[in-house]
Amino acid sequence: MPILEARDLHTVRTVLWTDEADCAATAQALAGNASLRTACIELHGTLGAGKTSFVRHLLRALDVVGAIKSPTYAVMEPYALPGLSIWHFVFYRFDDPQEFEDAGFREVFASTGLKLVEWPERAAGLLPPCDLRIEIAMVDAPLIDTDSDDTRRQVTFQAETPLGLTLLP
Template identity: 45%
Template sequence: MQIRLNDPEAQLAFGARLAALLPSACVLYLEGDLGTGKTTLTRGILRGLGHRGAVRSPTYTLIEPYQVPSGPLYHLDLYRLADPEELEYLGLRDLMGEDARWVIEWPDRGAGMLPAADLRIMIESLDDGRRLTLSGGTMEGCSIVAALIDAENAGAR
């Protein structure tokens, strides 16, 4: 599934719509070049889940935990990760035992140490906005994509 978004506000709004479809335990991979809005999309997801505080990019901390009414969300930015084994020092294995939502930027840098993605979102810069390509990696992820397609089709009528 592909979606075109014109500006950061549209990316925030899409994130909020996506949040309504996310189960309390799921893994999202966000992929794309620097500056494509991975953290902006995450901010929209968190707003959709009820978070009202600041949303920081975890570029230097690698992980930012958030507690929302429906449970925890962990936002990881692995851009600065030198070796996937570094995730072990963050206590990632212990955190993975919880029911939580995981939003992971630059997942390729954590290859072999991360859980499989339920939903993968590739974000590309366009001259007039962004193109998001969504693909389900599990049955839950495919259900999310199907629900988004249904919502898009209903909105087109």
């Protein structure tokens, strides 16, 4: 009988964020993980799911001070902390593979440091395999009602490498 999918359950964790404080708590815990120093983390989820918010909480927990922008137009926002380089990518508007080479992104992904990647699917084929894949899904997302106070997110963490396994919550 052919095996259609072999998935080790120990590589996946799913948590529920009731509100943004839960997101902050997850970020805080992850920030204390030494494996983060060389990790590549993909953030998946629809527009407004909370990818940038998680990155902001993580960077704050790592003691980044000052503005944390969403690099929508710049594609990449670098942060240099003592002993830790961080690069935050948003590939939402990315459509030029040549830019990936010209901007030196290939070198960045080969460097030691933390890479956080929103919309990696828009740079598919250019990115190296990530260590951890985070999928943020709004629970009962409001369709029209923007005043809805439903802030719950179901968040799935999937390790893609041995290093990723050490990053699971």
